[in-house]
Amino acid sequence: MTYSYWVLARALLPEMTLILGALIVLGYDLLRAKVHTPEERRSAALWIGATAVLAAIVDSIFVGQLGPVYGFTLVLDSLAVPTRTAVLGLTLLTLGVSAGARLMRHPAEYVAIILFATVGFTLMCAAHQLLVAFVSLELASLSLYVLAGFAKDRRESAEAALKYFLFGGMAAAFLLFGFSLIYGVTGELDLTRIAFSVAHTELTPLLALALVMVLVAFGFKAAAAPFHLWAPDAYEGAPTPSAALIASASKVAGFTLFLRLLWPGLGPLAGDISTLGNTGGWQTLVALLAGASMLLGNFVALAQTNLRRLLAYSAISHSGAMLLGVIAWQTAGLGPVFYYMATYGLATVGAFGVVAVLEAHGGCDKITDLAGLSRRSPLLAGTLTVFILSLAGIPPLAGFFGKFAVFAAALRIGGVAGPAGWLALLAIALSAVALYYYLIVLKQALVAAPKPENAGRIRVPLAAALALLAAAAGIIYLGLFPSVVLDLF
Amino acid sequence: MHLLPATIYLSFAGAVLALVAGTRSAAMARGVALVTALFGWGVGLLAATGFTPSNEMIALVDAPWIPQLGIRYHLAADGISLTLVVLTGLAATAGVLFSWNIEERTGEFFAFYLALIGGVYGVFLSADAFLFFVFYEVAIVPKYFLIANWGSTNREYGAMKLALYSFAGSALVLAGLLWIYASGHADGFSLSQLAAAAVTLGRPAQLAVFALLFTGFAILAGMFPFHTWAPTGHVAAPTAASMLLAGVVMKLGAYGCLRVAMPLVPMALEFWAPVIAWLAIAGIIYAGLVALVQEDFKFVIGYSSVSHMGFVLLGLAAANATAAAGAVLQMFSHGVIAGLLFAVVGRMVYERTHTRQLAALRRMPLHRLMPFTAVVFVIAGLASMGMPGFSGFPAELTILMGAWQASKLWAIVAAVGVLVAAAFTLRAIQVAFFGQTDEESDLTSHAHLMAPITWPERAGSLLLLAATVLIGLKPDLLLHWIVPSLHSPLFQAVWQGGVR
Numbered sequence: 001m002t003y004s005y006w007v008l009a010r011a012l013l014p015e016m017t018l019i020l021g022a023l024i025v026l027g028y029d030l031l032r033a034k035v036h037t038p039e040e041r042r043s044a045a046l047w048i049g050a051t052a053v054l055a056a057i058v059d060s061i062f063v064g065q066l067g068p069v070y071g072f073t074l075v076l077d078s079l080a081v082p083t084r085t086a087v088l089g090l091t092l093l094t095l096g097v098s099a100g101a102r103l104m105r106h107p108a109e110y111v112a113i114i115l116f117a118t119v120g121f122t123l124m125c126a127a128h129q130l131l132v133a134f135v136s137l138e139l140a141s142l143s144l145y146v147l148a149g150f151a152k153d154r155r156e157s158a159e160a161a162l163k164y165f166l167f168g169g170m171a172a173a174f175l176l177f178g179f180s181l182i183y184g185v186t187g188e189l190d191l192t193r194i195a196f197s198v199a200h201t202e203l204t205p206l207l208a209l210a211l212v213m214v215l216v217a218f219g220f221k222a223a224a225a226p227f228h229l230w231a232p233d234a235y236e237g238a239p240t241p242s243a244a245l246i247a248s249a250s251k252v253a254g255f256t257l258f259l260r261l262l263w264p265g266l267g268p269l270a271g272d273i274s275t276l277g278n279t280g281g282w283q284t285l286v287a288l289l290a291g292a293s294m295l296l297g298n299f300v301a302l303a304q305t306n307l308r309r310l311l312a313y314s315a316i317s318h319s320g321a322m323l324l325g326v327i328a329w330q331t332a333g334l335g336p337v338f339y340y341m342a343t344y345g346l347a348t349v350g351a352f353g354v355v356a357v358l359e360a361h362g363g364c365d366k367i368t369d370l371a372g373l374s375r376r377s378p379l380l381a382g383t384l385t386v387f388i389l390s391l392a393g394i395p396p397l398a399g400f401f402g403k404f405a406v407f408a409a410a411l412r413i414g415g416v417a418g419p420a421g422w423l424a425l426l427a428i429a430l431s432a433v434a435l436y437y438y439l440i441v442l443k444q445a446l447v448a449a450p451k452p453e454n455a456g457r458i459r460v461p462l463a464a465a466l467a468l469l470a471a472a473a474g475i476i477y478l479g480l481f482p483s484v485v486l487d488l489f
Numbered sequence: 490m491h492l493l494p495a496t497i498y499l500s501f502a503g504a505v506l507a508l509v510a511g512t513r514s515a516a517m518a519r520g521v522a523l524v525t526a527l528f529g530w531g532v533g534l535l536a537a538t539g540f541t542p543s544n545e546m547i548a549l550v551d552a553p554w555i556p557q558l559g560i561r562y563h564l565a566a567d568g569i570s571l572t573l574v575v576l577t578g579l580a581a582t583a584g585v586l587f588s589w590n591i592e593e594r595t596g597e598f599f600a601f602y603l604a605l606i607g608g609v610y611g612v613f614l615s616a617d618a619f620l621f622f623v624f625y626e627v628a629i630v631p632k633y634f635l636i637a638n639w640g641s642t643n644r645e646y647g648a649m650k651l652a653l654y655s656f657a658g659s660a661l662v663l664a665g666l667l668w669i670y671a672s673g674h675a676d677g678f679s680l681s682q683l684a685a686a687a688v689t690l691g692r693p694a695q696l697a698v699f700a701l702l703f704t705g706f707a708i709l710a711g712m713f714p715f716h717t718w719a720p721t722g723h724v725a726a727p728t729a730a731s732m733l734l735a736g737v738v739m740k741l742g743a744y745g746c747l748r749v750a751m752p753l754v755p756m757a758l759e760f761w762a763p764v765i766a767w768l769a770i771a772g773i774i775y776a777g778l779v780a781l782v783q784e785d786f787k788f789v790i791g792y793s794s795v796s797h798m799g800f801v802l803l804g805l806a807a808a809n810a811t812a813a814a815g816a817v818l819q820m821f822s823h824g825v826i827a828g829l830l831f832a833v834v835g836r837m838v839y840e841r842t843h844t845r846q847l848a849a850l851r852r853m854p855l856h857r858l859m860p861f862t863a864v865v866f867v868i869a870g871l872a873s874m875g876m877p878g879f880s881g882f883p884a885e886l887t888i889l890m891g892a893w894q895a896s897k898l899w900a901i902v903a904a905v906g907v908l909v910a911a912a913f914t915l916r917a918i919q920v921a922f923f924g925q926t927d928e929e930s931d932l933t934s935h936a937h938l939m940a941p942i943t944w945p946e947r948a949g950s951l952l953l954l955a956a957t958v959l960i961g962l963k964p965d966l967l968l969h970w971i972v973p974s975l976h977s978p979l980f981q982a983v984w985q986g987g988v989r
Contacts (some may be wrong), residue, residue, distance in 0.1 A: 335557065374597070394630055395623040401555075404619075404663075408558065411671030416694075421671070425664055432653065432660040439633060441650060443645065447637045486557040 003070055011069040011076055011126070012046060014056035014084065015119045022115040023054020027107030044465065046099050049111040053118070060084045060122070068128070075128040079334055082488050083125040083256040086146075086342045090249040090349055091118045096467025097353035098241040100460060102360045103119030104151055107477035114245060117143035121253035130179045130189045133257055137175070138222075141168050144250060147242035148234055160237030164246075167230040171220035181206055184265075191265035199268040204283065211282045214261065215289070222252035222319045225292040235312035240359060242350035243308065247315050248345035255322055255341050255443050262286075263329055273327060274414030285325050287419050291426065293320030298430045301437045311351055313419045314391055317434065318344050323344045324423050325406040332409030335486040340406050342485065343390065343398035343478055350387040350471035353464060354380050362457045367441055372450025377458040379465060383446050386472040390479070392438040393431050398479035403431065405482070409424075422476060490534045493614060494549050494564050496574060497624075500581075501605030503528075504600045505978050509693070511596010522585045522599035529610065530578025537575060538667030542568050542973040554620070559677025565616035567977070569747070569817050573740060576824045579956055580736040581606045586949035587832045588729035591639065591841065598639055602629040602729060602830045606608045618666050618749060619678040622659070625741060629655045632722075632738065639727040639841075642785075643673045647725025652735075654708055654718035659864050661705030662745065665698045684753050684979060700755030702750035703765070709742025711798045712765075713772030720791035728835035731787075735794040735827035740820045743801045747813065751805065752979040753978065758808050759986045766793060766806035766892070770906070773799035777909030781916060786838065786845040789917045790830045793873060796910060797881075803903055804888040809984055810975040812891020815884055817971045822872075822880035822957065829869040830951040837862040837946055838921070840923065841939045847917075851924040861942050863922045865950045870914040872957045875907050880957045883964035919943060 009016075014025035025048045029041055036044065065077050074080075104110060120140025127133040147170065149161025183189060184392065185206055186197035198207065219227035235243045262270070262282060281463020297317025304310040322344070325337030357371075357380060358364035390399035407427060413420040460468070478485060503525025510517035546565040554562040554726060566574070584602070611624030629652060638647035666683070670674060672694065673686025680783070687695060708715040719739070723731045751758055773788050773796050779794035797819070804816025839845050857862040872879030875886075885907060891901040960967060974980070 160593060165492075172609040173740070184801070226932060296860050389630065395626050400623070400626070404667075405558065407663075408667050412674075415672035416668055424667070428660050428664045435656045436649070436653060439649060443637055443649075446634060447645070483555045 007065075008070040010064055011074060012156065013059040013063075014088065014122055017052055017059055018115045018119050018122070021049060021055070022047055022112040024052070024255060025108050025112045025115070025471075028443055033108075033456060038103055038105070038107060038420050041462075042103060043099065045108040045111040046095050049115055050092060050095050052115060053088055053095065056118075056122070057088045057092070059086060059087060062239055069126075072128050072192060074126040075122075076126060078274065078489055079260060079338075080126040081254065082338060083252060084122045084258075086338075086345065087121040087249045087253050088118065089127060090252065090345045091121070091245065092354070093346070093349045093467045093471055094241055094245045094249065095243055096463050097356050098350060099467070100353065100360060100464025101240050101356035104239060105153075108180065110147070110150055113146050115141050117147065118249065121249050123387040124253040124257040127257060128191050128260070130183065130191075130307065132263065134176060134179060136253075137257060140250060140253060141172065144168075144242070145244065147395070148238040148299045150242060151239045154237070156237035157239060158237075160234045163230050163443075164234040164238075167220060167227075171217045171227070174213045175217035178210045180216065181210035181213065185210065191260065195267055196263050198266065202270055207269065209268065211285070214258075214266075214486055215282060215285050218254075218258045222251065222260065223316050224289040224319045224323060224464050225296040225316060228293065228296070228319075231316060232309045232312040235315070236306060236308045240352050240356035244349045246354070247311070247348045247352065251315075252320055252341045252345050253389065255326070255337070255355060259334075259337070262326065263283055270330070273420050274418045283327055287423060289329070290320045290323035291423055293323065294427055298433050302433070303367075304437070305366055306331075307355060307364060307370065307441065310441065311348070313386055314434070314437070315348065317430070318391070321403060321406055321427055324410050324420070327420055328409035331348060331412040332405065333489055335489045336402070336405035336409050338397075338489070339478070339482060339485045340402035342400050343475060345475050346471045347387045347390040347399060350383060350475070353390070353468050353471070354384045354387070357458065357460055357464055361456075362454045367444050368448070369454070370441065371445040371448040372455065374443040375450055377457065377460060379460055379468070380458060383472045384445055384469040386441060386475055388438050388441050390475045392435050396479045397478070397483070398475045401479055401482045402426070490539055490547055491549055492532050492568060493536045493566055493574065495531050495580070495670070497607050497614065499525055499528050499532070499608060500603045504603035504607065506789040506840055507599035507603060509597050511594070511599070512959075515592060515595035518596040519585070519589060520600050522603060523582070525603055526578065526581040526585045526606070529606065530575070531856050532576045533571070533578040536566070537571055537970075538867055540568070540571055540970065542970050544973050544976045546977070548616070549614065549889065554952045555623070559682070560619045561617050561677065561679060561757070562620060563617040564614045564620075565612055565681060567974035568972070569744075570613045571970055572817060572821055572967050573744060574610060576740070576821045577606065577609050577613065577737050579952065580824055580828050581735060583587050583828055583832070583949040584729035584732045584736075586945040586952075587836045588727065589945040590836070591727070591735055594638065602733075603632050603735060604734045605635070605738075607629040609741060613744065617677075617679050618683055620915050621745075621749065622666065623665060625662070625745065626659055628738065629659065630742060632734065635730040636722065636726045638723040641727070643721070644725040647721040651718045651722035654715065658705040658708035658715075658742070658916070660703045661708075662749075665701035665705065665750075668694070668698050668701070670698045675745065680749065680752060680847070681981065684755075687754050695754050696757045699750060699754040699761060702753065703746055703761065706742045706745030706750055707765075709739060709800060710746065710802060711739050711742070711795045712773070712798065713768050713775060713795070714800055716772060716776065716795045719795050720788055723794065723831070724785065728771050728831060731831040731835055732828040734745045735791075735831060736824040738799055740792065740824060743798065743805070743816065744819055745851075746802070746805055747816070755982040756986060757982060758912040762806045762808050766803055766896070769799045769802035769806055770797065770899060770903050773803070773903055773906035774909055777906055777913055781909065781915040784847055786847055786850065786917065787831075787834050788919055789913060790827070790834055793825070793830070793910065793913060794827050796906060797827070797873070799906065800885055800888050800903070803892055803899065806894040807888070807892040807899070808986075809891050810972065810980070811894065812888055813889055813975050813980075814968055814971050815889075818880070818960075818967055819884035820889060821967060822884040822960060825953050825956045825960075826869055826872045826881060828878075829865065829950065829957070832946070832949060833862055833866045833869065837865075837942065839987065847920045850921045855922045858939055859942065859948070860951075865954065866922060867918055868954060869957075870918050872961065874911045874914050878958070878966025880960035880964070882961060
């Protein structure tokens with residue numbers, strides 16, 4: 001075991017870049033705030049922030065030697081490197097989306113906090129020790145609470161932040177309690193040693209309690225039913241770029257953290273889910289969360305009239321499918337679940353990006369506010385079509401292959417006789433239900449005539465347009481060539 | 490032959506081009522669409538000239554696509570696919586001609602239209618089940634927008650119903666395919682790999698998988714009692730989309746049954762055949778009777794499509810090469826005739842009279858107001874009834890002959906359906922075209938309102954009429970391609986009840 005500061009610094013290069021970027025953003029704004037208009041301050045902050053994230057992406061791709069860092073505090077492996085890059089990419093798109101959103105006070109602080117949150121995300125992707133995992137999760141969460149409440153002039157934003165914070169704080173308490181129980185039973189903080197330790201014990205009541213605690217926190221982070229209640233309110237009330245970040249990068253990072261915790265750390269306690277009535281483990285609980293999320297998310301989404309709430313319930317149903325992907329790790333490895341998370345993140349950032357631009361041009365609360373989008377802005381309508389169809393799982397877009405790979409892997413666990421297989425069949429059936437509400441959105445955007453009070457053409461800012469086009473291109477490219485991603489694992 | 494994949498790429502490229510051209514002028518978009526459709530058809534016909542019928546699929550492209558799951562980009566063709574590719578080209582060309590009058594958002598219309606065509610070509614040429622499924626779904630989404638944007642009566646309802654039925658069907662198909670893949674531990678998604686994997690499943694599982702796959706596809710083929718999307722969708726759709734829906738898209742379902750469901754699980758057909766056959770016969774007769782009492786002219790045609798597709802399904806259920814050859818021939822024949830009927834009703838009549846109510850048409854002597862249209866409809870009606878000399882006759886006769894081998898009762902009851910078809914077609918001809926008016930002044934006032942038949946309408950009608958007469962007089966042009974393909978090893982297993 002080596003504790004080299006040099007290796008640590010090398011591994012943390014993306015994080016250091018991000019922090020440096022955030023400081024430059026703040027410093028530059030401090031110097032120029034008096035001279036510049038808010039619009040200029042925002043674009044300066046965004047360009048600096050985007051440069052920092054781009055540099056961090058380069059750092060995270062060319063990370064050098066893979067392996068443990070500073071003992072086993074962090075680990076750079078085939079899970080950490082792609083997820084770190086994906087999280088950074090999604091943050092970059094979020095920054096692009098912010099360029100098209102409604103202008104807020106203190107734009108530089110907003111960008112800086114996004115960068116701080118991203119530091120939390122990237123650390124979550126690499127954390128290999130309970131304490132580091134918890135601290136990075138909290139760094140990300142605290143930043144996200146601030147981001148959710150950033151629009152101080154809107155009551156909804158404050159409501160979103162408070163709800164998110166209360167639920168998040170509770171979940172963090174559960175997680176910490178779970179961690180302390182795990183530490184108490186095994187005497188270890190390192191995931192590999194924990195795995196070694198629990199491999200030789202059976203599922204004691206204390207460990208079972210710890211598992212439940214951990215999974216409650218996971219359910220919150222993933223917005224899985226029945227821990228989803230914060231999501232619709234937070235997605236609805238938070239400033240749109242914050243919602244985009246919460247729904248995409250934060251979700252990828254959260255799933256990565258728990259994937260690592262559950263399989264490499266608590267893998268021996270996974271139990272067997274290939275047939276009904278086998279030994280229980282955390283997989284049973286995850287399967288329950290997955291089934292509940294898919295059912296609740298899809299059916300409640302049918303009744304939504306608010307676009308952001310619809311996206312929130314769609315996010316809940318997608319969480320269900322991703323949880324299924326977590327279970328499917330055992331047959332297919334990381335490929336399917338990572339592909340699903342990354343492409344889902346792309347589509348979500350994109351969809352929220354379209355919402356953000358629309359909000360800056362007359363509002364986008366109801367789904368009917370999309371009416372006539374194809375005539376108001378072909379760019380927004382076209383990219384929204386790609387995002388929504390990808391979320392609906394229509395080939396050749398990436399959302400389809402994500403579902404396909406996850407379901408195929410889940411069905412390989414015991415076939416149609418086992419609970420995992422049932423969940424896969426349920427998910428396939430529900431995808432036909434989901435098509436209805438996704439088509440309702442597209443019907444407004446592509447079919448309905450514009451409302452007279454909202455009929456002007458929309459000018460999309462360049463950075464936002466680039467972000468939307470990049471996200472759409474990514475979805476199409478990954479959908480046509482999924483093996484690009486699968487080859488990473 | 491090896492040019493055939495170009496039909497797919499050309500259509501998608503044409504879709505993008507039409508979208509771009511549409512921002513300049515509607516005429517350019519139309520031109521792009523017509524050229525694309527003609528090219529696709531031309532490529533199909535060119536491939537047909539160099540085609541030697543055999544019982545093997547000719548591989549067109551075969552490259553690894555997603556090696557992690559054993560999925561290949563594998564396009565292949567045999568006589569069946571070739572028949573349907575040629576049909577698609579023909580229907581697409583005629584459809585463009587009959588949508589010459591689309592003025593609103595023309596570029597987008599043809600973009601969706603050509604994307605749909607591209608998906609259809611893809612389905613007919615895919616030899617890998619995953620690829621097949623991808624193209625199958627690609628063809629669903631444009632239908633929704635074609636109907637919801639440019640449709641008529643109750644278009645949003647019709648479009649959504651059609652999309653949900655189609656997607657529910659494809660969800661069943663996906664479940665069936667994944668079931669075989671996962672439980673049979675297949676190495677990939679090629680039809681032969683999946684067929685080999687399916688054998689390892691137990692008998693109940695095989696029966697269940699077959700039910701999933703066949704029902705999923707048959708929904709799109711308009712199988713009773715899952716046919717209800719078809720009439721509402723056809724009626725709501727703009728003319729060209731109805732032509733494609735009835736002419737080509739319903740064939741996707743039947744083709745899926747024939748190409749995927751039956752060869753993958755050959756032993757299950759024997760078990761399910763009576764169920765399928767009776768549902769098919771119920772569809773033939775029930776839809777025919779419903780067509781007999783419709784008051785909306787387009788609904789008559791919509792239900793007649795369901796009735797005719799019942800013959801295709803009956804041909805598949807009979808589980809012998811004769812009936813299956815008839816089924817494929819019927820797919821072609823119905824594709825042409827349904828296109829023609831929808832063109833007459835939706836474009837030539839409705840656009841001029843602005844009504845489809847038979848009660849209203851009864852008061853207009855259309856045979857004098859638009860003689861060309863009347864002649865076209867009478868000929869198309871005769872073809873639809875199964876008159877000798879038109880393509881419907883050899884197709885339905887072959888199916889009935891094949892069905893007779895399987896069960897005499899099926900053939901006899903289904904033959905009643907031919908009578909019903911004659912009844913509803915003759916009624917439609919009589920009421921819609923040979924109505925009476927008491928006052929001569931009415932006639933002249935109507936005559937002023939009716940725009941003359943344009944050249945695209947004439948060209949499209951003649952094209953389709955020529956096809957139905959040609960195949961009616963010389964069905965072995967197509968049977969010569971189709972029959973050898975039905976003796977491939979995969980199909981042999983089907984006809985022999987799963988014995989390989």
